[in-house]
Amino acid sequence: MRKAIDLSIENVRSGKGGPFAALVVKDGEIIAAGANVVTATFDPTAHAEIVAIRAACRALSLFQLPGCEIYTSCEPCPMCMGAIYWARPAKVYFGNTHADAARIGFDDSFIYQQLKVRASERAIPMVQLMRDEALLAFHEWERKADRIPY
Secondary structure (H helix, E strand, C coil): CHHHHHHHHHHHHHHHCCCEEEEEEECCCCEEEEECCCHCCCCCCCCCHHHHHHHHHHCCCCCCCCCCCEEEEEEHHHCCCHHHHHHHHCEEEEEEEEHHHHHHHCCCCCHHHCCCHHHHHHHCCCCCCCHHHHHHHHHHHHCCCCCCCC
């Protein structure tokens, strides 16, 4: 955790992004590190956990992280939590809480609230189109004998 915290401080001082960093560890060895580089890369998904998960998956040549642990300087936001659940690490350790992050301007509570609202009534309306046509890809997936489940 100390290394994740140090990386988060270094990230602020370097001007590359926000005060967030994460490490992926397997068997006591750091597999990958990531820091928030949203503003540096013009990528709203470049949160520390996402960057670290992507790097770890590449390093391990896997699309999941079995047996790994994630150390992150702050409790994961909803996007990062989703990525963490898809990556399936064994455990996540975090330093700051989401309330700590909100106090310095990184408040994600509105996203949690939006998840409870009907899609068409969200702050960014979400409109379903062409479901029958879109289902064709799902039917293809269901018939694919050599699909890799995840």
